[in-house]
Amino acid sequence: MVKIFGEFNDKELKSREFIKLIFSPSSVPLQQRWRNNSLSADFLADYLMTLFHQDENDPKRLEKQIEIKDTISYIANELLENAMKFNDDSSPYPISIQLHLYDDRLSLCISNSIPAAKVAQFQSFINKLLSTEPQDFYIQQIETAEKDGSISSGLGLLTIIDDYGAKLGWKFENLQLLNEPNYPLYYIKNQMKWLNFWFRVRKWFVARSKNPNITIVTTMVQLAI
Amino acid sequence: MKKIINKKYSVIYDDTTNTIICSGVMRLNGKTEYEPILQLFKQIVQQEPSQITLNLQQLETINSYGISMLGQFISSLERKKTIKLLLQGNKNISWQQKWINNFQRLMPALQFEWI
Numbered sequence: 001m002v003k004i005f006g007e008f009n010d011k012e013l014k015s016r017e018f019i020k021l022i023f024s025p026s027s028v029p030l031q032q033r034w035r036n037n038s039l040s041a042d043f044l045a046d047y048l049m050t051l052f053h054q055d056e057n058d059p060k061r062l063e064k065q066i067e068i069k070d071t072i073s074y075i076a077n078e079l080l081e082n083a084m085k086f087n088d089d090s091s092p093y094p095i096s097i098q099l100h101l102y103d104d105r106l107s108l109c110i111s112n113s114i115p116a117a118k119v120a121q122f123q124s125f126i127n128k129l130l131s132t133e134p135q136d137f138y139i140q141q142i143e144t145a146e147k148d149g150s151i152s153s154g155l156g157l158l159t160i161i162d163d164y165g166a167k168l169g170w171k172f173e174n175l176q177l178l179n180e181p182n183y184p185l186y187y188i189k190n191q192m193k194w195l196n197f198w199f200r201v202r203k204w205f206v207a208r209s210k211n212p213n214i215t216i217v218t219t220m221v222q223l224a225i
Numbered sequence: 226m227k228k229i230i231n232k233k234y235s236v237i238y239d240d241t242t243n244t245i246i247c248s249g250v251m252r253l254n255g256k257t258e259y260e261p262i263l264q265l266f267k268q269i270v271q272q273e274p275s276q277i278t279l280n281l282q283q284l285e286t287i288n289s290y291g292i293s294m295l296g297q298f299i300s301s302l303e304r305k306k307t308i309k310l311l312l313q314g315n316k317n318i319s320w321q322q323k324w325i326n327n328f329q330r331l332m333p334a335l336q337f338e339w340i
Contacts, residue, residue, distance in 0.1 A: 034254045038286075070319045077252060078289055085255070138327055142296040150256055156289035163323040 001174045005126045008169025008220050010109070015100035017051050019044065023095045027199065030084055037084060041077035044099050044108075045069045051101055068106075068225055071164050072099070075108055075221055078156035082219075083112040086122075090115075091214045092203065093175075106225055111218040119172065119215050125154060126170055134162035160221060167222040175214045227268075229261055234284075236262050243274040248283030251291045259294045266298045276309040277302070282340055287320055295324075296331055303332040312337040 021040055026033065052065050076097065083095050091113030100107045114122065129137065141155050160166050227238040234249030245266070253259050269277065279295075287295075302308050310332060314321040316339040329335050 031254065038250065038252045067319055073286070074288075074320065081252075081254075081288060081290075135327070135330065138296075139330065142293060142300055142331065145293055146297050146300060155293050159289050159292065159323075163320075 003123075003172040004169065005123065005172075006130055006169035007167040007222065008171050008218075010171065010218070010220070015102050015107075017101040018098060019047055020096060020098040025089065025092060025094060025203070033084065034081075037077055037080040040080055040097070041073050041075075044076045044097070045073035048072055048099060048101065048106075071223065072106070072108070075160050075164060075166065075223075078160060079108060079110040079219060079221065082156060083110050086112065086114055086118065088113040088115045088214065090203065092200070093214065093216060104224060106223045108221045108223075109218060111216055113214050114217050116213045116215060122217065123172070129154070129157060129161070130168075134158060138162065157219075164223060169220045169222075171218040171220070173216045173218075175216060227265060229265060236265060238265060238269060240272075242278065243269075243276060244278040244280055245269065246280040246283070248285075250286040251284065252286065252288040253290060255290050259290055263294055263297070266294075267301075270298075270301060270305065270308065274308060276311060278311045278313060280313040281318075281321060282313055282315040284315075284321075285318055292320075292324060296328065299328050299335065300331045303334075310335050314339050316340070 021044070023036075046069070049065060049069050052068075054065075055061055076099070080095075080097060083097070087095055093111075093113050095110070095112045097108065097110040100109075132140075137158055138155070141158065157168065161168055226240065229236040231249075234247070234251045237246045238244070239246070279298075299310065302310050312325070312328065312335060314325060314337055316322055325337060329337075
C-alpha cells in the first residue's frame with residue numbers, strides 16, 4: 001500500500017548527475033552515530049560543488065553556488081537527523097539519502113523505516129505542516145516546545161519549506177516483512193562476518209515476531225537553482 | 226566568565242559585558258545535548274541584567290534544534306520584558322539572514338546589528 005503527501009514524484013528521479021549514500025542498520029547507538037549526520041550532509045554539499053561549472057571570474061555565480069552548498073548542507077543534515085531519530089531500529093532496511101542534480105533544480109530524497117504505531121502521528125503532522133501558514137506554525141512550535149520543556153521537533157521540515165522555498169513530498173510504503181522471500185538468505189549472501197550474520201538473523205526474527213509491518217517513508221525535497 | 230567549550234562549538238558568557246558569544250558548528254542531538262546551553266541561558270536570565278548581547282557572528286552552522294533553542298531563549302526574554310536583547314549577526318552566514326525575521330517576530334523590540 002502506497003500513500004503520497006505533498007509534492008512527490010519519484011519518476012523524476014532520473015537525472016544525469018546523482019549520488020546516493022546508504023547507511024546499514026547498525027548496532028551502534030544513535031548518540032555515537034550522530035556526528036555522521038553532519039559529516040554526510042557536508043560531504044553531499046561539497047560533492048555537489050564539484051558538479052558545478054566553476055568560474056573564479058564570476059563572483060556572483062560563485063556566491064550563488066556557495067549559497068546552494070550551505071542550503072544542501074543544512075537540508076541534508078535536517079533530513080538525516082530526522083531519519084536517524086525516527087528510524088525503526090528493528091527494521092532490516094537501510095536508511096538512504098540521494099541527491100539529484102538537474103539543469104534547473106535539485107532534489108534530495110531520504111528513506112527510512114518507521115514503526116507502524118508512529119505512521120498516523122507523522123501523517124497528521126504532515127497535514128498540519130502543509131496546511132498552516134509557516135510563520136504561525138513556527139511560533140506555535142517554539143511555544144509548544146517551551147511549555148513541554150522540550151526542544152521542538154518538526155521545525156526542521158518547516159525551515160526547509162519556509163526559509164529555502166523548497167517543495168516537500170512524502171511517500172509511505174507499507175511492507176510486510178513476512179512476505180519478503182528468503183530474507184535470511186539475502187543476508188547469507190551479503191554478510192561475510194558470521195557474528196554479524198547471526199546478529200542480523202536474530203534481529204530479523206525479533207522484528208518479525210514483534211511487528212510484521214514495516215513502513216518505509218521517503219521524504220523528497222525539491223529546490224529550484 | 227562562563228564557558229561551554231567543545232571541539233565543534235563554544236558558548237562563552239562574559240558577565241562584565243553581559244555578552245554571550247556562540248561560535249562554531251552547532252548540530253547537537255536534541256534536548257539532551259542542548260540542555261547545558263539552555264541552562265546557561267536560564268542562569269543568565271535569572272541574573273536579570275538590563276541588556277544581553279547575543280553574538281552569533283562566528284556561529285557558522287546550526288541545526289533546527291539549535292534554532293529552536295535560540296527561539297526559546299528569545300521568547301523567554303520577550304515574556305520577561307525587563308531585559309533588552311542585542312543580537313549581533315553575520316550577514317555572510319545564510320541561516321542568520323533567514324532567521325532574523327523570525328527572531329524579531331518572537332521579540333519585536335529585538336535590536337540587531339550585522340557585521
